[in-house]
Amino acid sequence: MNDRPGGAAPQVQSPEIGGVLEAPPGSGKRYERTGRAAPPWLWAAGLLVLVPIGVPVASMLARVLGASDGAWDVLFNARTAELVLRSALLTLLVTTAATVIGIAAAWIIVRTDLGAPRLWGVLMLLPLVIPSYVFALSFLAATGPRGLVADLTGIAVPFLDGLPGAWLALTLSTFPYVFLVTAAALQRLDPALEEAARGLGASTWRVFRTVTLPLLRPAVGAGALLAALYTLSDFGAVSLMRFDAFTRVIYAQYAGRLDRTPAAVLSIALIVIALGILWAEQRTRGRASHYSHRPIRRPTRHRLEGRRRAVAVLFLGTIAALGVIVPVTVLVAWVVRGIDAGEQIAVPWNAVAGSVVGSVLAAVLAMAAALPVVVLAVRYRSRRTEALERSVYVMFSLPHITVALAVLIFAVRYLGPLYQSLALLVVIYATMFLAQATGAAKASLLQVDPHLEEAARSLGKGPFRVLRDVTIPLIWRGLLAGGALVFLTTMKELPATLLLRPTGFETLAVRIWAAADELFYARAATAALVLLAVSAVPAYVLIVRPKDATS
Amino acid sequence: MRQVTVFIVALALLGSACSDSGFGDTVTVYSGRSEELIAPLIERFEEQTGIDVAVRYAGSTELAATILEEGAGGPADVFFAQDPASLGTVALAGRFSELPEDIHAAVPARFADAAGRWVGVSGRARVVAYDTTVVSVDELPATEDGFTASDWRGRTALAPTNGSFLAFVAAKILLEGEAATLAWLTSMADNDAPTYAGNSAIVAAVDDGQVETGLVNHYYRYRLAVEGPDTVVENYFFPEATAGSLVMPAGAGILAGTPHRDAATTFVEYLLSPEAQEYFATETYEYPLVPGVPVASGLPPLGSIPTPAVDLSLLATELDTATDLVAEAGLL
Numbered sequence: 041m042n043d044r045p046g047g048a049a050p051q052v053q054s055p056e057i058g059g060v061l062e063a064p065p066g067s068g069k070r071y072e073r074t075g076r077a078a079p080p081w082l083w084a085a086g087l088l089v090l091v092p093i094g095v096p097v098a099s100m101l102a103r104v105l106g107a108s109d110g111a112w113d114v115l116f117n118a119r120t121a122e123l124v125l126r127s128a129l130l131t132l133l134v135t136t137a138a139t140v141i142g143i144a145a146a147w148i149i150v151r152t153d154l155g156a157p158r159l160w161g162v163l164m165l166l167p168l169v170i171p172s173y174v175f176a177l178s179f180l181a182a183t184g185p186r187g188l189v190a191d192l193t194g195i196a197v198p199f200l201d202g203l204p205g206a207w208l209a210l211t212l213s214t215f216p217y218v219f220l221v222t223a224a225a226l227q228r229l230d231p232a233l234e235e236a237a238r239g240l241g242a243s244t245w246r247v248f249r250t251v252t253l254p255l256l257r258p259a260v261g262a263g264a265l266l267a268a269l270y271t272l273s274d275f276g277a278v279s280l281m282r283f284d285a286f287t288r289v290i291y292a293q294y295a296g297r298l299d300r301t302p303a304a305v306l307s308i309a310l311i312v313i314a315l316g317i318l319w320a321e322q323r324t325r326g327r328a329s330h331y332s333h334r335p336i337r338r339p340t341r342h343r344l345e346g347r348r349r350a351v352a353v354l355f356l357g358t359i360a361a362l363g364v365i366v367p368v369t370v371l372v373a374w375v376v377r378g379i380d381a382g383e384q385i386a387v388p389w390n391a392v393a394g395s396v397v398g399s400v401l402a403a404v405l406a407m408a409a410a411l412p413v414v415v416l417a418v419r420y421r422s423r424r425t426e427a428l429e430r431s432v433y434v435m436f437s438l439p440h441i442t443v444a445l446a447v448l449i450f451a452v453r454y455l456g457p458l459y460q461s462l463a464l465l466v467v468i469y470a471t472m473f474l475a476q477a478t479g480a481a482k483a484s485l486l487q488v489d490p491h492l493e494e495a496a497r498s499l500g501k502g503p504f505r506v507l508r509d510v511t512i513p514l515i516w517r518g519l520l521a522g523g524a525l526v527f528l529t530t531m532k533e534l535p536a537t538l539l540l541r542p543t544g545f546e547t548l549a550v551r552i553w554a555a556a557d558e559l560f561y562a563r564a565a566t567a568a569l570v571l572l573a574v575s576a577v578p579a580y581v582l583i584v585r586p587k588d589a590t591s
Numbered sequence: 592m593r594q595v596t597v598f599i600v601a602l603a604l605l606g607s608a609c610s611d612s613g614f615g616d617t618v619t620v621y622s623g624r625s626e627e628l629i630a631p632l633i634e635r636f637e638e639q640t641g642i643d644v645a646v647r648y649a650g651s652t653e654l655a656a657t658i659l660e661e662g663a664g665g666p667a668d669v670f671f672a673q674d675p676a677s678l679g680t681v682a683l684a685g686r687f688s689e690l691p692e693d694i695h696a697a698v699p700a701r702f703a704d705a706a707g708r709w710v711g712v713s714g715r716a717r718v719v720a721y722d723t724t725v726v727s728v729d730e731l732p733a734t735e736d737g738f739t740a741s742d743w744r745g746r747t748a749l750a751p752t753n754g755s756f757l758a759f760v761a762a763k764i765l766l767e768g769e770a771a772t773l774a775w776l777t778s779m780a781d782n783d784a785p786t787y788a789g790n791s792a793i794v795a796a797v798d799d800g801q802v803e804t805g806l807v808n809h810y811y812r813y814r815l816a817v818e819g820p821d822t823v824v825e826n827y828f829f830p831e832a833t834a835g836s837l838v839m840p841a842g843a844g845i846l847a848g849t850p851h852r853d854a855a856t857t858f859v860e861y862l863l864s865p866e867a868q869e870y871f872a873t874e875t876y877e878y879p880l881v882p883g884v885p886v887a888s889g890l891p892p893l894g895s896i897p898t899p900a901v902d903l904s905l906l907a908t909e910l911d912t913a914t915d916l917v918a919e920a921g922l923l
Contacts, residue, residue: 119921185800199801279788284923292752292923296914298656298680381818452660460647460666543619543647543666554648558627559791559814 078420079503085412086428092464092471093435093443096450097311103449104308107301114293114302115309120286124313127286130206130278131271131317137211138267141359142218143260147248148352150226153341160356161223165582167363168216169575171532171549173276174568175209177556178370180280188373205281210271212363217270218263225259226252231340244342265321265437269314273439276534276553286310290441300449307442314437368572371565378562385566391546392570398462398537398547399530402469403477403523403578409470410477410522414515415507417478418485419493429478436475443472444536451540465540469530476529477522484518485511524578531575548574617643618854621658623651623672623754624841628875635870636861642854651677651754652910658846659684668849669858673841674758675711679907682708687844691856697863698880702840705904711840712862713871714878716809716896717759719747719827719835722797726804731827735806735835739778748785748793748805751922755790755808755839760917761909762901763834769912776920786922798824806835813876813887832897839903840880 114120149160167175182188183200190196200208233255237247253260278285290310294303344352379385413432416425435443447468451459458464488511496510497503512519534549541547548571555564622629626648633644647654651672658667658681670687672678681687687708689695695707702711719731732738738747750756763772785802787793793805794815800823812824829836843862845855861867868879872886878893879886886892917923 114918119918119923180795180799187799199799201801280792282785282787284786288752289923292914292918295650295653296752296754296757296917297911298652298659299911300656300660378818381820383818449660452657538649544645554625555627557789557791558625559795559811560627560818562818563627 078416078425082412082416082420082503086416086425089409089413089471089474090428090431090435092467093438093447094431096446097438097443099450100304100446101308103301104304107305112305114289115305120289120306123284123286123289124309126284127272127313130203130210130283130285131268133203133207134210134214134271135264135268137207138215139218139260139264141211141215142220142263143222143253143256145215145219145356145359146222146226147252148344148356150223151342152344152352154344154349154352154356160360162579163356163360163364164219165216165579167212168220169528169531169572169579170213170363170367171276171534171552171568171571172209172213172270172274173280173534173556174367174371174552175212176205176277176280177564178367179205179209181370181374181561182366188370201281201283203283206278206283206285208362209277209281210274212359213274213277214267214270215359215363217266218260221259221263222256225256229255235340261321261324265318268317268321269437272314272317273310273441275441286313287439287441294441294445300445303445304449307439307445310439310442314439315434318434318437368569371568374561374565375569378560378565381562383560383562385562387570388546388548388551388563388567391548391551391567392574394545395531395547395549395571396574398466398469398545399527401462401466402473402530403527405466405470406474406477406526407481407519407523409474410481410519411507411512413474413478414481414485415511418482419490432478433475435471436473438472440472440533441535443468444539447536448539460540460542462542462545465537465542465545468536468540469533470526472536473526473529476525477519480518480522480525481515482518484515488514521582524582527578528575528582531571616641616851616854617645618668618851618858619645619647619666620669620671620858621647621649621654621667623649623654623670623674623677629671631874632867632870635866636858640857640861642857644858652680652757655680658686663848665846667846668851668855669843669845670709671841671843671862673715674754674839674906675709675842675903676758676761676906676910677754678704678709678842678844679904680910681844681846682706682904683907686847688847688849688852690845690859694856694859694863698840699882701898701903702880703842704844705902709842709844710859710863711842711880711903712867713841713875714838714880714893715755715841716828716838716878717755717835718807718809719804719829720794720797720807720812720824721804721827722800722802722823723825724800724823728827731804732829733831734829734833736775736833738784738804738806739775739782741782743782743804745783745785746803747779747782748787748796748802749779749922750787750789750793750805750807751917753789756806757910757913757917758839758906759806759834759837760913761906762837762839762899764909764912764916765901765905766834766899769916773916773920776916776922780921784922794824798822809890810876813889828891828896830897832899834899834901836897837899837901838878838893838896841877 145164148154149157149164154160179200183197184190185196187197229252234247234251237251242250273287275287275291279288279291287310290303290306293306294300297303375385413428417429447464451464455464492514493506493510496506501509532549534553537547537550548567551567552564552571555567626646633646636642637644651674654670655672655677658665658670661667670678670681682704689707690710695703695710698711702714703709721731732740737743760772760776763775787796787805790807790811793802793807794811796802797805798815798819809826812822812826815824816822843859845852845859849855863881865881865884868881868884871877872879872884876887876890878890
C-alpha cells in the first residue's frame, strides 16, 4: 500500500527533504478530506505552537500602535524609504540569481548524464550549513590588494564588497533552498508530458521552458520565497559587506538607543514587507499542484556532449568553489596564520555543547510540534487547518531580529523565571523553524495511505494510539529529515541567540561573530570549522541516508 | 522511545549545566566588554576568589537598556560597560548604588562618576587609524574637523552604529553644541566618508587597503598585530584637545538592591587590582587607570594625550541625540 517510488530516478535526496520547503500550506490534494472533525486535543496541540511567537509579536504590535507620533518618525522619512528600496533591490537580485542557479544545478544533476550526482548534490547543499556572515568574512579576506588571492597568485583582484559582495554572499547562502526543492520536484515529475512535447519535435530548451518549468513552478516558488525572506532579514552579511539595508537601521536603533520603541516600529515594518512577499508568492502560485507525487518511471537523462558537458562542469564547479572551497580555504588559512603567530587555538567546547544542546532540543521539539499541525493539515483538511498551517509558515517568514526583540520585550515583563532561560530560547528556535519540520512531515504523511490509520481505528484503537503506533512510525523518516533541517538552521542562528540566551550560554555562531568582531580571526575560523564539522552529522542524515533507505 | 526520552532529559540537564553557575557565591555581570577580551580575566578572578561569575555579553548600550527594562530585582549585579555613556544612563536612572570610597577614588577623578556611582577601570583613546603605505603623518589634520576637507573625500571611515563613535558624537555635542556636531556629521557624509559596522571592521579595512584612514579606538591596531605582525596600520593621536582626542573609560558599577553586594564589590575591586590593571595594559592594550601601572610599550603616555573639557558623567544625556544626529546626517 505504502508504495515507495519503485525504480525512480537515482535520488540526490529523499522526497521528504524537498517537501521540507516545498509542501506549502494548502498544497497536496492527494487524499480528499474525510469530513471527520478533528479531536479537540489535536486542535489544542496545534494551536499551542502559535503561542510562543504569536503572543509576543501581537504584544509588540500593540506597543507600537500605542507609541507616540515621534516614534513613527523613524519610519516615515526619505532615508528609511531609500533603505527599503535598497533592501528590495538586493532581495530581487539575490532571489533571481538563487533561482536561476538552483534550477540549473538541479536540472543538470537530476536530468543529465553528467555523473556523480551524489557528490555534486552534496556540494550544492553544503553552502546551507555556512552562515551568510562567514561567506562575507571569507570573501572580504580573499579579495583586495592584500587579500588571500593576491597573496597566492600575485594578482590584485578588486574588493568584493557593497552590493556585489552582499549579492554573492547571500546568493550562495540561499540557492541551496531552490536547488533542494527543485531537485526533489524534478525527481517526482512525471516525464510523460515532457516526452510528449519532445515527440512533437520541440527542442530540449523549448521543452524545459514551456513544459518542465511551469510544472516546477510551485516548488521553485517555495524555494525562491525562502531565498527572498532570508535576504530581506539578513543582517550579518549586509553589514560586513557595507551594503546599507533596512535591517541595519533596525540594528542601529536597537543598539544605539535606550528606547526600544523605534526599533519595534521598524521591526513591524519589516514584518509587513515579509508578509507582502509571502502574499505575492501565493497570489502568483495559484492553487494548483501539478506534479505527480509518484513518478511512474525513470525520466530519461539528457546526454551532455563536448562543449555542453564542459560548460555544465564549469558551472557546477564554480558554484562549488565559491560556495564551499573558498570559505573553507580562508578559514583554514586564518587558523594556520594564528598558529604561526603563536596564538593558542583551542576548540571552544562550551560553545560546541551550547550549540549542540540548543539545536538538538530545538529539533526534537519542532518534530513534536510538527505532528499535530501535519495531522490536522493532511487528515482533517479544512479551511481552518489550512489557516493553521499558513500561520506556521508566517512564523518562519518573520525576521529573526524582530521575533527576538518581541520575545525579549515580552519576556522581561511577563514571563518571570522564563526570561533568559534555555527553555524559552529553545521554544523560540523550534517555533521559528517549525515550518521546516512540518514541511518534511507533511510530504511524508501525504504518501501514507489513510486506510492504514482507518484500519487501526476500526480495530478499536483511539486516535492517540493510532497516532503513536501507526502514523508516527510511518512518517518517522520525514520527521527526522525535518528535525535535521531545524538543527542545521538553529546552528547558524544568531540574532535570537544573542538577545534571548541564558547568561553564560554560548554557541558556535556567537563565538564566530564575537571573535571576528574583535579581529581574532583564528579563533573565529576555528569556531566556524567546528560548526561545519558538527553540521556534517545532520547533513549526512539529510543527504546520504535517504538514498540508502530507498535503494 | 524510553531511550530517546532519557537522552533528551540528559541533554536538557547538560544545557542547564552550560548556563547555571553552580554553588557558592555568585555574581552576575552584564558585560559590554567582549568575551574575547574579558573571559580570561574573569577566569582568574574565579580561581582566586572562589566566586562564580555568570557573564552576559552584549553591546553596552543594549545592556543599559536591558537593565532599565528589567527594573529593580533584575538578574544583573554588576554592569561592566565599554563607555561612560552607557554607565551614565544606568546611573541617571538611579539603578546604581554608590561605590565604596576607596574603589571610587582609586582612579583619577575625571575617569569616575562625580557622584561615585561608577568607576572607570581602563582607558580607551579615540585615534585615527591610518595606512602607513599611503598616508604620511604630516598630511593628517589637527582635529577631526580637518577630514571634512575635499582632499579627504572618501578616505576616512566612520562606524556610525558603534557605541564608542556615538559616545564621541555625544562628547562633541557637549563641547560644540548640536548644530556644529550635525554640521560636522553632514560634512563627513557629504564627503563620502565610508561607513563600517564597527571599529574592528575599519581597522581591518585599513589593513587590507580598502580605506586609508578611520576614526576608531586606539587598541585595535595592537590586537591586529597579534595575528598579523606585518600590519600596515598605525595610530595617529590628534595633537589638539577635541572630542576626537577623548580618552573614554570602560567602567563598572554595582546595581542597587543586589543581594550579592559583597561578591559584586569584590569583583569591582578586582578590576582595579594591579593584576587586572596589568592585564588591561598588556592583553587588551588599553590604558590602566590606576596610577603607577605601566602602559604597553609603543603607546604614548596617558598624560601626553590632550584632554578636552568634557564631563564624562554627562555623556549619557546626549546619547539619544547623538543617534538622532547621525541618522539626520544620513550616516545610518
